[in-house]
Amino acid sequence: MFKLSEIKELIKLVDQTSLHELEIENEGSRLLIRKPNKTEQVVVAAAQPAASLVAQQPAPQAVVQTSAAVNIPAAEAPAAIPSNLHTIVSPMVGTFYEAPAPGAAPFVSKGSSVKETTIVCIIEAMKLMNEIEAEVKGQIVEVLVENGQLVEYGQPLFLVKPE
Numbered sequence: 001m002f003k004l005s006e007i008k009e010l011i012k013l014v015d016q017t018s019l020h021e022l023e024i025e026n027e028g029s030r031l032l033i034r035k036p037n038k039t040e041q042v043v044v045a046a047a048q049p050a051a052s053l054v055a056q057q058p059a060p061q062a063v064v065q066t067s068a069a070v071n072i073p074a075a076e077a078p079a080a081i082p083s084n085l086h087t088i089v090s091p092m093v094g095t096f097y098e099a100p101a102p103g104a105a106p107f108v109s110k111g112s113s114v115k116e117t118t119i120v121c122i123i124e125a126m127k128l129m130n131e132i133e134a135e136v137k138g139q140i141v142e143v144l145v146e147n148g149q150l151v152e153y154g155q156p157l158f159l160v161k162p163e
């Protein structure tokens with residue numbers, strides 16, 4: 001069973017990304033979130049009447065015509081990444097946090113030296129805080145996202161000059 005807060009968070013994530021559809025099954029429950037196209041109609045059907053009733057009537061339907069497509073800006077990727085730099089990318093869709101807590105110093109910033117196991121940020125996905133490691137020894141050349149920004153799977157987060 002999904003909690004209302006989880007459903008709201010998932011809707012927010014889908015709305016803020018380029019995803020058009022998300023389907024999740026968990027312990028017998030199924031959740032499908034889909035963005036409507038500009039030509040698609042949203043249909044909400046009421047529950048069917050009980051089978052024991054003599055007169056079966058079709059359930060009423062509420063139809064809402066969508067007037068415009070949802071404009072979701074594409075994640076901005078750096079124009080041209082030099083081949084001598086390593087790119088640390090997001091392993092998931094979620095919210096990027098540069099520090100372990102609000103008001104705390106960032107894990108890394110431009111010019112920071114990192115090792116393979118250095119934590120560079122946190123990506124929050126479904127209320128889980130996932131620590132992201134540098135995976136390479138070197139120096140942070142560029143931080144490509146802002147604190148609190150929603151990031152997509154594979155989106156570049158940092159550029160590192162390997163040692």
